[in-house]
Amino acid sequence: MTAVPDDHAKPWETVRRGMLLLMSSPSGAGKTSLSRRLVADHLDLTLSISATTRAPRPGEEEGREYDFKTRAEFDAMIAAGEFLEWAEVHNQYYGTPRAPVEAALNAGRDVLFDIDWQGAKSIAEKMPNDSVRVFVLPPSWSDLSRRLHARAQDTDEIINLRLERGKGEIGHWGEYDYIIVNKNFDGAYADLGHIYRAERLKPGRNPWLPEFVQGLAEE
Numbered sequence: 776m777t778a779v780p781d782d783h784a785k786p787w788e789t790v791r792r793g794m795l796l797l798m799s800s801p802s803g804a805g806k807t808s809l810s811r812r813l814v815a816d817h818l819d820l821t822l823s824i825s826a827t828t829r830a831p832r833p834g835e836e837e838g839r840e841y842d843f844k845t846r847a848e849f850d851a852m853i854a855a856g857e858f859l860e861w862a863e864v865h866n867q868y869y870g871t872p873r874a875p876v877e878a879a880l881n882a883g884r885d886v887l888f889d890i891d892w893q894g895a896k897s898i899a900e901k902m903p904n905d906s907v908r909v910f911v912l913p914p915s916w917s918d919l920s921r922r923l924h925a926r927a928q929d930t931d932e933i934i935n936l937r938l939e940r941g942k943g944e945i946g947h948w949g950e951y952d953y954i955i956v957n958k959n960f961d962g963a964y965a966d967l968g969h970i971y972r973a974e975r976l977k978p979g980r981n982p983w984l985p986e987f988v989q990g991l992a993e994e
């Protein structure tokens with residue numbers, strides 16, 4: 776059998792093992808814009824939609840940014856084992872539903888997570904071979920503060936809570952595979968695209984390779 780495929784069924788286009796791209800940063804460093812753009816630009820990359828007990832911000836829609844839940848609904852999901860991981864962040868609960876992640880991986884699609892360090896660590900520990908961790912840093916702390924105030928989505932009190940928590944978040948940068956300093960969106964986005972592309976080329980994510988190489992050797 777030859778492993779050289781016809782034009783319609785290149786194995787590298789069809790048989791792939793998905794990855795979990797775990798993105799963390801202090802709030803306001805640009806992680807959400809970067810991740811949404813990467814998802815928009817890649818058909819086989821989906822965003823994991825978390826459940827949360829926090830209230831929607833202006834402009835946020837149910838099922839797009841988050842599945843917004845009451846505390847009682849969230850507790851029921853925990854009890855039913857529906858979360859891959861969950862955590863308390865900023866006095867609210869956030870959790871990653873398990874079923875859509877497993878469905879995507881099984882279909883050979885990648886899943887991007889906009890997630891704090893606790894969630895990233897917990898998922899990476901459960902699925903080490905599938906996880907790629909990326910941390911986004913702001914170019915300066917004053918820049919981060921400026922961005923949080925400029926987006927005008929939160930009260931000063933919440934912004935201060937986010938900034939304070941961000942200091943703790945950046946302490947975990949050493950646990951990540953890649954660090955992007957978001958000096959400007961285009962540069963940071965190019966870095967993210969290179970990381971994603973390179974990770975897709977890892978042998979373990981391309982189970983078609985052994986047969987393909989054997990075919991090359993036998994030609």
Ligand code: 5GP
Nearest residue numbers: 825861862864869870871889890891893894
């Ligand atoms: P925000 O309220 O600004 O949308 O998110 C607050 C923090 O919660 C961010 O650091 C975000 O990455 C994190 N987060 C969002 N979804 C999840 C999740 O499913 N699990 C965990 N552990 N953290 C999450």
